[in-house]
Amino acid sequence: MTEKTQETHQDAEVHVVKPPVYLAIFLALLALTALTTGISFIDLGVFNAVIALAIACFKASLVVLFFMHLHYSSRLLKLTVAAGIFTFLLLISLTMTDYISRAWGMF
Amino acid sequence: MDSQSIATTPEELDRSVLPHAHEHPAFLRHHFEDVGQQREAASFGMWVFLLTEVMFFGGLFCAYLIFRNWYHPAFVAGSNTLDITLGTTNTAVLICSSFTMAMAVYSAEIRRRGQLILFLVLTIVLGSAFLGIKAVEYHQKYVDHHIPGLDFSIQEFVHPSNPKAIPLAPDMAEKTQLYFFLYFAMTGMHALHMIIGIALLFIMVARASKGAYTEGHVIPVENFGLYWHFVDIVWIFLFPLLYLISRYR
Numbered sequence: 220m221t222e223k224t225q226e227t228h229q230d231a232e233v234h235v236v237k238p239p240v241y242l243a244i245f246l247a248l249l250a251l252t253a254l255t256t257g258i259s260f261i262d263l264g265v266f267n268a269v270i271a272l273a274i275a276c277f278k279a280s281l282v283v284l285f286f287m288h289l290h291y292s293s294r295l296l297k298l299t300v301a302a303g304i305f306t307f308l309l310l311i312s313l314t315m316t317d318y319i320s321r322a323w324g325m326f
Numbered sequence: 327m328d329s330q331s332i333a334t335t336p337e338e339l340d341r342s343v344l345p346h347a348h349e350h351p352a353f354l355r356h357h358f359e360d361v362g363q364q365r366e367a368a369s370f371g372m373w374v375f376l377l378t379e380v381m382f383f384g385g386l387f388c389a390y391l392i393f394r395n396w397y398h399p400a401f402v403a404g405s406n407t408l409d410i411t412l413g414t415t416n417t418a419v420l421i422c423s424s425f426t427m428a429m430a431v432y433s434a435e436i437r438r439r440g441q442l443i444l445f446l447v448l449t450i451v452l453g454s455a456f457l458g459i460k461a462v463e464y465h466q467k468y469v470d471h472h473i474p475g476l477d478f479s480i481q482e483f484v485h486p487s488n489p490k491a492i493p494l495a496p497d498m499a500e501k502t503q504l505y506f507f508l509y510f511a512m513t514g515m516h517a518l519h520m521i522i523g524i525a526l527l528f529i530m531v532a533r534a535s536k537g538a539y540t541e542g543h544v545i546p547v548e549n550f551g552l553y554w555h556f557v558d559i560v561w562i563f564l565f566p567l568l569y570l571i572s573r574y575r
Binding site: 235236237238241242244245248249252253255256259260267268271272274275278279282283286287288292293295296299300303304306307310311314315318 | 369373374377381384387388391410417418422425429435436551552555556558559563567570571572573
């Protein structure tokens with residue numbers, strides 16, 4: 220084993236996430252669930268969908284970063300996940316561009 | 327997840343500590359240089375798999391987005407037949423199960439077998455509770471004739487019993503079938519992932535009770551945790567889209 224590979228593996232050193240972090244994220248997720256349900260009973264027009272999805276994205280980020288440890292992971296993993304989400308958004312945007320520009324009057 | 331060279335019994339682990347040609351734990355495959363590299367490779371592989379799952383569910387979400395815009399009144403009417411109390415309860419139950427799964431990963435990392443088994447069993451219980459509540463909701467849809475293709479009735483949408491609901495013309499009311507089709511496709515695929523997850527949890531409990539995972543080889547628990555949290559994330563998006571964004575006020 221060379222000196223260099225040993226160094227790279229040091230970067231990938233496993234970080235054990237402690238229970239207080241999990242507990243804090245858990246409580247935040249429950250609070251956000253209550254919040255998003257509460258807001259759904261108030262009429263905000265199109266912003267109901269916008270806010271609900273914003274809260275969902277925030278909750279998903281908390282899960283990915285802390286429950287799934289991405290916050291503590293190597294740059295390789297962070298880049299992999301970012302690339303995947305970017306590709307997903309690209310596919311959605313291209314599909315929606317097509318639908319919005321063809322089906323006149325449907326949107 | 328892992329089929330070869332996993333030390334599942336204390337005897338095997340003891341043998342692994344004895345020096346042979348080169349010393350390393352029994353769970354370290356020969357094509358990896360060290361445990362850290364193996365763990366990194368395993369996480370990478372799991373994330374790539376989860377990204378294919380993102381694309382899979384993403385297609386369903388995209389279909390939902392397009393059809394919701396096309397047949398908005400039908401989707402609003404369909405959405406309001408769902409029970410928001412059961413939906414919110416299920417979201418909370420699933421978040422609890424994600425928490426217990428995260429704690430199971432932690433227990434494996436600090437090598438406490440009893441605690442690991444406890445949290446895995448709690449995850450099974452909460453996951454099953456989610457499926458139970460989902461079954462109650464599905465049954466209600468059956469009773470209401472809101473399962474597309476199975477004696478589907480547009481009665482509730484043409485002559486709504488809810489005073490806040492706007493009656494739909496019969497052709498638009500027919501489009502509620504599309505809402506329920508997507509509802510069953512999305513929550514059904516999500517439930518299938520939960521069933522697979524619970525089956526894997528039973529296998530993991532059995533292996534954990536024989537001493538696996540708590541002797542340094544946490545990759546299977548950790549990767550399963552990634553899968554379970556991913557399933558949670560899918561629900562985090564399904565819940566507002568199906569239940570919340572079109573409520574009558």
